[in-house]
Amino acid sequence: MYVEMKNINKTFDGFQASKDVCFGIEKGKLAALLGPSGSGKTTILRMIAGLDSPDSGDIIIDGSRVNALPGSKRGIGFVFQNYALFRYMTVADNIAFGLQVQKKSKAEIKTRVEELLELISMKDLGKRYPHQLSGGQRQRVAFARALAPNPHLLLLDEPFAAIDAKVRRELRTWLREMIGRVGVTSIFVTHDQEEAMEVADTVIITNQGKVEQIGTPEEICLRPQTPFVSEFIDSTRYEAILSIK
Ligand SMILES: Nc1ncnc2c1ncn2[C@@H]1O[C@H](COP(=O)(O)OP(=O)(O)OP(=O)(O)O)[C@@H](O)[C@H]1O
Ligand SMILES: [Mg+2]
Incomplete structure (x- = not known):
């Protein structure tokens, strides 16, 4: 694990x-x-990211217990619940932010930013400011900014919550593909069942601070293990999704 x-x-x-x-x-x-x-859900992500500490228990990343390690040393990228791009920075500067913190050279930063703009299909938009972008584009920039320092683990807290249904659908397919291409282990939070079933390899169901069940989308839908899960998941809605997975 x-x-x-x-x-x-x-x-x-x-x-x-x-x-x-x-x-x-x-x-x-x-x-x-x-x-x-x-x-x-957010509480769990924040503890993994080192923004909060658990009262007890172990957080293990890549075989090491990281409870006492500052968040900045955990190799994590974070896309927050309300995408907070820096408003007074261009797209390129937003993406470069983490690299600047790491004091990378100018040349290295330039290359990496270009690479990421290309990855998110926004090659010519580096000089724009966040208010000149659509919601979907802003979300892609937030994703690129989190990926820039090459994190080993990417955390996304309801990355598409503020985006309308159609674009949301496109974005989640896009996210799935990007994460696959980059190969980074990722955890994303959602309260949209369809989104979880469609994009995730593993679904972790939370309820009142507890984990109710962990499994593939198929296992969760077809074999709910607690009364909460069978009540919460409307499995008939996902037959189409599961059949193409
Ligand atoms: N800093 C805090 N101080 C006090 N209570 C908190 C704090 N952070 C979270 N909580 C409480 O802990 C519970 C879990 O919050 P959390 O933000 O993790 O939920 P969530 O599953 O992310 O919800 P949502 O889907 O609404 O974002 C909530 O009852 C919340 O009020
Ligand atoms: Mg939350």
């Missing part, structure tokens, strides 16, 4: 946001954390 969460507990002012959370994700896979609002 590339990422492992072992018996993670996290309390905020007496409220238990994570309850004995355990799961593992294999290298190169795309996992979805799927669950209702308030079920603890």
